[in-house]
Amino acid sequence: MHAFIAGTASPRRHRILTQLGVDFTIFLPDCAEIHDVQNPVKTVTANALAKHSVCARNDAEAWILTADTVVEFEGRCLGKPTDPDDARRMLLSYSGKPQTVFTAVALSAPQQAPDLRIVASAVQFKPYGAEVVEAYLTRAHPYDRAGAYDIDASGDMLIAAYTGSLTNIMGLPAESVSDWLRANAYPFPTQYNHAKFH
DSSP: OEEEEEEEHHHHHHHHHHHHTTTEEEOOOOOOOOOOOHHHHHHHHHHHHHHHHHHHHHOSSEEEEEEEEEEEEEEEEOSSSHHHHHHHHHHHHHOOEEEEEEEEEEEEOOOOOEEEEEEEEEEEEEOOOHHHHHHHHHHHHHOSSGGGGGGTTTGGGGEEEEESHHHHHHOOOHHHHHHHHHHHTTOTTTTTOGGGGG
């Protein structure tokens, strides 16, 4: 059986893949990433494909998944916070406002060119102030997350509602990944039940 390479350091993506029934190894691609402040789709597309290219050069015989996630807020593309003060500023700016989370996923079967899936989910934030932000940062430590928050880690402190894929907001749209893997005959364990994502 061919290996499955997850080209990501994200524990949230690892957890989603495990829940999907994928037996994977982790490879961290070393490549330059772009950040187009006005174009989230261009940003996630270029970065997911760049990471995939490095993984494919490392092992063309593997199944490969790479991904990139950014937040679009008030016309600007936001990535991870640069430091705790940047995280505070970002979170305070979201109070009472909507944003969109974009994830691009590059997937390939052994010796195949990558297919790209781009998923968007909308997030509505509660009105809140600095005390809530400080409490959230203390509890969640979301400094390695796009947009400086993790909906799956005390997200109810900040988020009023969302539409679309929850796992996309976490960094990997499970529904799209599961659909692609089944369509491309990925050899899931026979005992695994995919129904939870459909």
